[in-house]
Amino acid sequence: MNHRKGTTQTELDYFFADHPDSNFARRHITKSACIQARKHLPHETFIELNKCFVDALYASKSKTLKRWHEHRLCAVYGSQLRLPREAVLQEKFGCQYAVPGEAKQTMGLASVYYDVLNKRVVDAQLVEAWESERYCAA
Numbered sequence: 240m241n242h243r244k245g246t247t248q249t250e251l252d253y254f255f256a257d258h259p260d261s262n263f264a265r266r267h268i269t270k271s272a273c274i275q276a277r278k279h280l281p282h283e284t285f286i287e288l289n290k291c292f293v294d295a296l297y298a299s300k301s302k303t304l305k306r307w308h309e310h311r312l313c314a315v316y317g318s319q320l321r322l323p324r325e326a327v328l329q330e331k332f333g334c335q336y337a338v339p340g341e342a343k344q345t346m347g348l349a350s351v352y353y354d355v356l357n358k359r360v361v362d363a364q365l366v367e368a369w370e371s372e373r374y375c376a377a
Contacts, residue, residue: 350375
C-alpha cells in the first residue's frame, strides 16, 4: 500500500519511524515477526484492502489518473496455475492429470482485471481451473 521500494525490514523501519504516536528509536518489529503475523490474516483482508485502495483512487478524481477518452482502459488476463499438492487445495480446486499415469496436479485459474494506463490491479481472483476466463471477467 506504500508503493514499497525497499526490503520488508527497511519499509517496517520507515513506517514505525514515521509513526505519529510514538518515538520508535529502535527496531520494534522484525521482518520475521511481520511475516509470521501476516500468516494469521485471512485472505479476505487483502481483497478488502485492495478494494478500499482502488475505490479511494477512483473516487479522488485525481488529475494524475490517466484516461482514454474519459474512460478507464482495462484489460483482463487469465492463466492456469499449478498449485501446491495440499489436501485443502485439492479439495477446493480439484485435480487434473497432465499425462495419463502421472501424478495428479492441483490447478487453478488466476484472473486479473488491470487498469492498463494507471498500472493498477483493480480485481484479481483464483478459481477452479475448469471455470472460464469469461466467467471471471464477468
